Amino acid sequence: MARGAGWAQAVIDRLRTESGSALLLVAVSLVALAWANSPWSQAYVDLWHTHAAVTIGDFAIDLSLHHWVNDGLMVIFFFLIGLEVREELAVGSLRQRSRALVPLVAGLVGVALPAIIYLAIAGREAPAGWGVVIGTDTAFLLGALALVGPRMSSQLRVFLLTLTVVDDFLAVAIIGVFYTDDVQLMPLGIALAALVILYLLGKARQWRSSPYVAVIVVLWAATLLSGIHPSLAGMAAGLLVPAAATERSDVLAAKYLFRDYWQSPDAGVARLVQRGLARSISVNQRLHEVLRGPVSLVIVPIFALANAGVDLRGGVLGEALTSPVTWGVVAGLTLGKFLGIGLGAWGAVRAGLGRLPDGVGPGSVAGGAALSGIGFTMSLLIISLAFDGPTADAATVGVLIALVLSWALGWLTFRVARTRLGETEADLPSTLEPEVDPDRDHVRGPEDAVLTVVEYLDFECPFCARATGMWTDLKQHFDGRIRYVVRHLPLDDVHPHARGAAIAAEAAARQDRFWEMHDVLFANQSALEAADLRRYAEQIGLDLDRYDEDILDEALAKRVRKHAQSAHESGARGTPTFFLNGTRHRGPHDARTMIAALEAWEPTVERRRS
Template sequence: MLSTRRVRSEHRPAPKQTGDRVGKQKQDWVRLVADRLRTESGSALLLVGVAVFALLWANSPWSESYVHLWETHAAVGIGDFRIDMSLHHWVNDGFMVIFFFLIGLEVRQEFAVGSLRDRRQALVPIVAGVAGVVLPALIYLAIAGREAPEAWGAVIGTDTAFLLGALALVGPKMSSQLRVFLLTLTVVDDFLAVSIIGIVYTESVQWMPLAVAVVCLVLLFLLARANEWRSTPYIVIIVVLWAATLLSGVHPSLAGMAAGLLIPASDPDREDVVRAKRLFRDFWQSPRADAARNVRLGLAKSISVNERLHEVLLSPVALFIVPVFALANAGVDLRGGMLGNALTSPVTWGVVAGLVLGKFGGIALGSWIAVRAGLGSLPQGVGMGSVFGGAALSGIGFTMSLLIISLALEGEVAGQAIVGVFIAMVLSWVIGWLTFTFARVKMNETTADLPTTLSRPVDPERDHMLGDPDAQVTIVEYLDFECPFCARATGMWQDLGEHFSDGGARYVVRHLPLEDYHPHAFQAAIASEAAANQGKFWEMHNLLFANQERLDAQYLRGYAEEIGLDLERFDADMLDETLPQRIRADMQSAIDSGARGTPTFFLGETRHSGAHDARTLIATIEAQRKELAIRRRS
């Protein structure tokens, strides 16, 4: 009996290993699909799939179940307070508020730390966005103003998810600069569209709930002014705000957008990051539950409430809320002559013309006029052909269009407008693809991005370098001595130096003082070059980073004395015109290489994008070395 058990035991691992292997393959497949859906192109294809499914369901023998599902009522209540709505209204007036709240968060981010902070950079997409709202509305009213004038708002919005997904599929392979331009444009577009929804499509107003909503907005404003970093108080007030707005009769989308605009956004503060690092060290030394809680709170405090909420909501909105909205609103019964009537209806073609021609013409013309008038400039690397391609894709209205149609129209006319939205989506996609192809072939616009190659090769005689000058791996950092996250401040290079301890890497720094944000950075860079003239660049480099809060001219001479420089020579070098010229040359090489902020890293001659922590950089470098070894062997 024992030997039998032993034999069975010896034979059990084989099928178990096979089962484990199959299970792991399934997990890998699920993970791969999930990762794909989280991409911009994946989420766009998901929306297309859901919309097609809704159409098929609504035109199938089971179409009644589609209608009955969304007419099913659901209620929530506390005591005598009760909100009772159909599932269709829960989706449009409940779930979609989270979508508009996310838009509000993005607008606030753009104004605080993004592209809308720079007036000259933001003015062209702002003008284009406004023109892309006005012209479509005028075209729609000219075609369908007699039949359904109230639906003019259906052509003013662009579906950002669809736009970016289509751009990833038919646009240039490298298009991050065009993407930023289009995002700025859609921020303006969405802001105007949501404002119009809240103002134009509000039928009646209940003043008491509206007063409660106003109080909630004031409380959100006061929380932001008080620098409240916890997200819970904001969430509680936003839930009350939604309920009050819903009861007031104003469409809740406006409350969602307004709430998002009031959530504070900012870049991480260096002191908060350092504090979080100390808390993690405490947990490392004593892994207790209270220490873990302190780490979580410290990490949360180092990131703005806006960014944390945006990160939490982005995937649920893209993968659940918007697809459910598409499922609830895209199902149009085209039977019984409905499709034929739609194809001959002014409402259908008013929507098509407004979205396809109006968006393309408004955005393209608005961009061209703004540039020609000198109001601003296009982002570096973005040509007018690429802007025209993005303008064509902006005719994909989908989410905004379907929502406004559900508010403005009913019955067969609503179905005709929805058919127009689908036709416009297909035409915009095709015209965008043709426009990008033309721009690539005829205008030589192969990319719409910043340069990615180091414009000036590393020169051991000129550049400041650590490590073996002949090393195979080169890390170039463009830095700013007031930048709180540059390499010496974070200790990144120490980790890289330990990993490549065999002398296989060299570290080079170049100057990129951001004078608009860091008033003392340029003078500090001059001080480092004055120290370099006496062979002590790195000593001054370390001291400047150690004293980032004290970089005024009165302190720089003290640092020179501290590291033992000849002070008379240092004073003379600080007035030498060649040192600012050297720094300006570094800054120009940064611009020519596509660097716009600090720190920016180049691994070899290629600009690194994404996280710049030591582990990420090491992994990227090791991947490059493996690829290089494979090429050499082949």
Template structure:
């Protein structure tokens, strides 16, 4: 019996969590705020956000109106999430490698400096304090618009823009915290610094439970509010101090054995042990990011937009805003400054040899993404609230932010259209397996002529590859003789120094018909892959050692591994494990159940397709 599909509420939430859905949600909140603030009910809009809320904890007293509770309270979750994302990128993501981070670092810095300069040129004499309004990019809105107007396949451009946004967000939050904070109170500041020290110590001691981190962040928020430092800086700093790491093999194995205990003896105690074991295997950073991402995107940021985008444009206010130098400085800084700064900055970094653009991303796509980076919105609205005390100036700046959304989107669309006409039809890695599977060359489990093919690019030192080695048995159990499993080498030499030698040893064993035997031994002994270890495994398998030693040193065997690495690059595989299902690169989870579902969906599509 088929399981019931998701209900309408779950379907709606899934759509809102998508990049396009998030952008539409923010736009909808802005429209509601504008309509409300310019309707006969405008007084209720003002009254709502001026509602006083007093929170007393002993001698501590937090007395703010609802508008400030949103901006200084709820939004700390947003900036904490930004800090978590920055730490992830620095630890295990696109900012981990020097050559990967220098181009977006230069481009992101230029994308902050150029808009500020344009703002000061236009409105520096009238309102120099507003230059911070134009430095930030609304990542959620940018990605939503990119999904609508960008290339059909743009995952590599998306990664590049996300990396840019990390730099952009870090600089924008630093500017908010340093430039737009009030007079600082010393004792609360000392408490805040102590909380940051506690977060650092928790990371150093590898504390895996999230509770102590959350407690430290809550106390940190209260201390920064009382100290007069804007909580955005505290949120970002706290997120940066929450450690991020790849899952470690021994933690995953512990969770597996705990689940086996529950399977054999189901009960509340074993279930709790499984829950804790699973949590321990995933970094605190990733767990907090997962817990916060949905409420922040669906509640915190839309409520913030609702509280800040409602400007009263009646009585000639719109005409006055259009005639204000501040409005044109904000719109010009965001639209022209981001476009020029990011485009020129990335081009200069590449020309100087500091790095290169992601594979598949051309200059036209960079220009289109740079144009969309002119969508400031969330951070811009926050800084408007901090920078301007004159309501007329704040109105003019808000109109400039809203105008920039429209202009940046249209310019981005024009840039992407021009790029497509010049041949930049994609901003992504290749997705088709190149070359195709060759039974005379490739290592194949199953029938050479099986209609279903799964190809894995693997690295013998990669812990994730080791975890999926049993996946083939599940696939074979489901599909029987209709499936074949193929492996190719992709040793990641920059992070796994022994992987290449292990791949060569496996190919040497293949010359004696023992590839799969050594394949299994190598994954079972990932921590011991030195040359002497490899020879020991060959001895244990009973290989002809004279021939094995000769083959390990044979240039043709080494070239065989290099050829697989070149085919990985030509096919769009950059990490391990990467799977190709019937010649097409698979995206997403690679557990057996997911791969089986993807293969069944592909077969169903083929059977219902045009004859």
């Protein structure tokens, strides 16, 4: 029993990865194709034409299962996209103009060129199908990238995510504008009122998720009855759910609530702890976390099962292979995306609008552009709106052919980038530069310790190791087998006092009081003005005349800049960033996670020493 449960959990964990979800979609699509072309094909057709209704008094929504999937479940998919866009705009890559413009331009060209290519090939026969080639299936794209892309590709992944945000946003807008008939004004008015309420909930800083969910359900029903495709409502709702960075004060409040529960485990106190934890994380992040798994593991596969089953018997495949619609879709997705995104990114860089992400070369961008030709989810949805009969079959065959060709073109492009251009990775550096030198670095713990933790920090960082107590936990756990090194990375744009505090710490180091100043600065993060720093210098017993002289010494400012330069060369872009035995740590940096990672390192280091 335990072995079976462990195997099942391993399968689920694998499917939760990006490569696993992509393979799941491929498998489900093949099942749909096999079923639609089997002796039981009529059962496949009958299943998706089965009707189900929701009735409340005189109000009723009666849809076939196919429409419940496309107009119901897929709204959750588009809502998730809207959440991602809002988060990127608030705290992600779209917040910074210099990082957003290149993928933005690449995404726009990657929408326009495929549509032009499609219309050039199939515009005379089926002009309404131009929308089929504009979108990219984000789940398929990231899964394919994990399978055929560079071994380390985090920066390329962020670039492609930003790009697909543009694709998906435009695709949903196009669905709402160009694939909508017979608009009903009364339901439309209710939908607009629901959007206003969502906006007001965000402005009121409502932290509970239930009011948003209730309004979104009303919005979906009203949009469906209005005649507008509800995907537009899903995207709009996601855009209106607020996203924000986690505040240290909210985390501390949750910590104190949990302390109350620790001292008095009571159901009422537990409820307060749950509320405190929820308040510390934005509604956007919480909904995203809840929906991400069901969308990738359930909703999108069900959509694939409902839409990828094309009966290719009776000459349908032959007709599709001679149809301009099929090859318009294939060319638009495969060539249009590859050329559009590649040329768009190249043109944006040449025009000085921005630059490619650090560690990402042009070959990797070209590989990502090739994989963007996997339209699948968006493409199949628009096919269901634009076509029916043989034309829909031809377009669906084109989408499936484009999926295979884009995947193969992506694999080939990444291989060329790796072998000819030397682009073995598409990520930030991961090795500490320079290595730890006890004569130059600030080291706490035995200099010959087996394990080394290096932290890039600034003194206003609310989640750095000293602020959270994480280093204390590591020190207690490893007891003499670990040393801790800090380097400065002042984030001037968000922490205006961090650089001055770093220089003050270096001035204290000249009097062998670096760690005393380090601890005092983190204990007083809200008071780091020049007068405060001087008061702390007096508090820890510094010679104030020497401190006043040293604080103005350009050599200390230069030392802080060298630390920041080493952070850039090592791949650190924010604080805190940790390096474990010279390798950048990825993922959570709580004490439990860090201890597990260091324990995995320890035997390796011991073997190297012996």
